[in-house]
Amino acid sequence: MATINFLYRSNKDKSNLNLRLLYRKNGIDYVIGGVSKIEVSKEYWSKYHNSKRISDIDTKNLQTEVNNKISELENYILNQFENTIEDTNKDWLKRTINEYYNPTPVETIPNELVNYFEYFKDRKKSEITESTEKKYNTIKALLKKFETSTNKKFLIKDVNENFKKAFEDFCNKNQYSHNTIARALRSIKTICKHAQHNGIEVSHQLDGLKAKYKETDNVYLTFEDLNKIETIEPSKLTESLNNAKDWLIISCYTGQRVSDFMNFTKDQIRIEDGKHLLEFTQKKTTKNMTIPIHKKVLEILEKRNGHFPKPISDQKYNDYIKKVCEIAELNEIVKGGKKTETAPESKVYRKEVKEFQKWELVTSHIGRRSFASNFYGTIPTTFLIYITGHTTEKMFLKYVGKSNKDIALELTKYF
Known part of the structure; x- marks a missing residue:
């Protein structure tokens, strides 16, 4: 069993409260001291903190505020004390107080599909190449266009058969090639599987989503x-x-x-x-x-x-x-894919598969x-x-x- 006492140990008119952690281990009593960041005046601590009858509303509110701060810090330290396997000493108490006031930020994992792309790239930055990162950026940009067209922000869990069909319809309408669409869907599925591994909810249809590539004519120089x-x-x-x-x-x-x-x-x-x-x-x-x-x-x-x-x-x-x-x-006529402008001066290019002279490909x-x-x-x-x-x-x-x-x-x- 451990307890904590708070003390005013300064000669100054205003100072941070000291605290003492008291506990017994193997029949021996221990006392460890530390300093909190709860600042009060010497007058308040000696005259009002333990008073049961305070008529002044400002002083009463201050007493409530200080008690809340003391209670929260006390509960945190005692909870850490009960769960620690370390030797409790002055350094341990100092570190625990510091962790209370400077907690490690809790990581927020995005559940929106577009936002998860950045999270994925950040976690994979030591593994993916520059060209792979460029590929994910391109697919992310395509998804943003898709969301704009549907006026909807898609969550990871929204990637299902309906999403696949709507995405394919959007891409076909905008003249993206079959393999570009398949590549995007495969990457989206990879993103969702990574999110699932991190505890994000996914659709029960995710594993069943398939995107097959079409065989293309590989042009080469003989x-x-x-x-x-x-x-x-x-x-x-x-x-x-x-x-x-x-x-x-x-x-x-x-x-x-x-x-x-x-x-x-x-x-x-x-x-x-x-x-x-x-x-x-x-x-x-x-x-x-x-x-x-x-x-x-x-x-x-x-x-x-x-x-x-x-x-x-x-x-x-x-x-x-x-x-x-x-x-x-x-000048041999061969079949292959070449990026062409979808309309004169549109500056929108899509891969067109048809017959060209070989040099064009x-x-x-x-x-x-x-x-x-x-x-x-x-x-x-x-x-x-x-x-x-x-x-x-x-x-x-x-x-x-x-x-x-x-x-x-x-x-x-x-x-």
């Missing part, structure tokens, strides 16, 4: 296309286009993301047993990579005195390589797809997956732009 690019008449290219052309060839023979190959430098190259190796860390996966350098890449380095081309922004790279491929006359990702497609069936898949850095063969095969018939015909040479 070896014949690459030869056309390599043999472009130099006079047809500006310095910037020639720089981008070399990066494009490098990407098609290294299989790396633009965020990685655009940062290649000669210092990352080492020679072992006469073989040139490139060592770097993938930005997205943080994997340390060592890959062999293809002779086509070595040819570019040789003409550039051992240096890689000049780094440029992703946007400029995308613009330049389209122009390079147009000059190379990659060239983006920074085509090098990675071209590497996977051109060497699939020639280099063992295990090695290709290592070079591209994919986590599974299933993910890797999504990058292979060949049809089942093309792959079957190539595999006949092994039979």
Whole structure:
């Protein structure tokens, strides 16, 4: 059993009350002293605090206020005392009093869908990459537009079959592609499952929500296309286009993301047993990579005195390589997705799937797809997956732009 006494121990006219914690343990009596933040006057404490008859209303109110403060602090300390497994001493009492006046803020977990995105990103900030965070920001912005259109703030628990249908209808009306909608719904479900793990109520229909991707045509540059690019008449290219052309060839023979190959430098190259190796860390996966350098890449380095081309922004790279491929006359008609303006001068762009000339579909990702497609069936898949850095063969095969018939015909040479 423990008790607490409050005392006025100062010679000043006004001061904070001291307190003493008294308790018995193993037959021994203990007294621990501390200082509260309850400030009173010396006159009040000596004349009025314990008085039963106070006629002045202000003094009576002060007595009630001080008693409430004393009671709350006393209850907190005694409760902590009963539940502690630590040795109670002066430091413990000082820390307990400080915790009472400076409590650790209670974390508030949002239950609104849009707001939970920020909470999720904050909890996952050490795990998600910059590109993944960008993806979640895009989906969050799409959800805000959806909420505006419905004039409703959706809670985590509102994500059910009705939500899915309404969201799909909104996205279809605004000409978003099927896979964009599927990707958004999968991410929304991930957000909700994370919220559920943190005790937020979710719909009983959440687990049953499915969003399937449609198979898309993977456009890639064949070896014949690459030869056309390599043999472009130099006079047809500006310095910037020639720089981008070399990066494009490098990407098609290294299989790396633009965020990685655009940062290649000669210092990352080492020679072992006469073989040139490139060592770097993938930005997205943080994997340390060592890959062999293809002779086509070595040819570019040789003409550039051992240096890689000049780094440029992703946007400029995308613009330049389209122009390079147009000059190379990659005019084959192929089916693929391309962002187009929904209406003249609308400045609203959506991916449109139809037939285009191949050069129109060239983006920074085509090098990675071209590497996977051109060497699939020639280099063992295990090695290709290592070079591209994919986590599974299933993910890797999504990058292979060949049809089942093309792959079957190539595999006949092994039979």
